[in-house]
Amino acid sequence: MNNNKLNSILQVADLSIGYDDIVIASAISFELQKGELAAIVGVNGIGKSTLLRTIGNFQPKISGSILYEEKDLNTYNELQIASKISVVLTEPIASKNLSVYELLALGRQPYTNWLGKLADDDISIISKSIALLELEPFLDKKCFQLSDGQLQRVLIARALIQDTDIILLDEPTTHLDLYHKVQILKLLKSIAHETNKSILFTSHEIELAIQLCDKMLILDGTNNAFDQPCNLIANNSFDSLFPTDTISFDPNTGSFRIKK
Numbered sequence: 001m002n003n004n005k006l007n008s009i010l011q012v013a014d015l016s017i018g019y020d021d022i023v024i025a026s027a028i029s030f031e032l033q034k035g036e037l038a039a040i041v042g043v044n045g046i047g048k049s050t051l052l053r054t055i056g057n058f059q060p061k062i063s064g065s066i067l068y069e070e071k072d073l074n075t076y077n078e079l080q081i082a083s084k085i086s087v088v089l090t091e092p093i094a095s096k097n098l099s100v101y102e103l104l105a106l107g108r109q110p111y112t113n114w115l116g117k118l119a120d121d122d123i124s125i126i127s128k129s130i131a132l133l134e135l136e137p138f139l140d141k142k143c144f145q146l147s148d149g150q151l152q153r154v155l156i157a158r159a160l161i162q163d164t165d166i167i168l169l170d171e172p173t174t175h176l177d178l179y180h181k182v183q184i185l186k187l188l189k190s191i192a193h194e195t196n197k198s199i200l201f202t203s204h205e206i207e208l209a210i211q212l213c214d215k216m217l218i219l220d221g222t223n224n225a226f227d228q229p230c231n232l233i234a235n236n237s238f239d240s241l242f243p244t245d246t247i248s249f250d251p252n253t254g255s256f257r258i259k260k
Helices: 003-007 048-055 078-082 100-108 120-132 148-161 178-195 206-212 229-234
Strands: 008-019 022-033 037-041 063-068 085-088 166-170 198-202 215-218 247-250 255-258
Touching (some): 008 048, 037 178, 048 198, 120 148, 148 178, 206 229, 215 229
């Protein structure tokens, strides 16, 4: 049997996404392997967040298929999905009055009993994520007391605490400075490689994604190319992202240049 087939965890085929019957993006096909860090990039309004929400079962697809471990996502119930896919969206959280530790502990909800009592294993998983994201100084703070960047790290930690095979993140580096953007993406890459989790995130940080991701999906509304960054560069796939009279892509440096 093909090793890629054994390692494949998410298969998206000929997917059309949008709201009601209004299609935002279509002809989306890609396959995510276990232990990969992958980014969805594209211009504003192209459907990056909508795609992530659709894969995370927050909204229905219009057509096409989403398979998790070769089974249609629609065949899983909500609790099963919560134990397999964790999602960090950009919407404000409704529980900002919770302490940081209380919010983190909610990540174990798919596994705790109906009282929500944490077992030793739950506490151990929470503690590891706290250390990994360096959240010790914030545990007693209320979430509304955190900066945007601090809260982002807490939400990423909660996704790790949920301990799912797939982690979906919508713009995980939005509120961070360059150093912390790089730090978070390098951390996500090491988590994917060391724990065999598959991490898929949307981003405007295309040049960082090129340097750090195993795979990238260029959502452009036509080809929607998905591949390793080096192959995407070789195939000139980044050239279609922006109007060429304003911005050009330099394949030698893997960066964009403004045309003056």
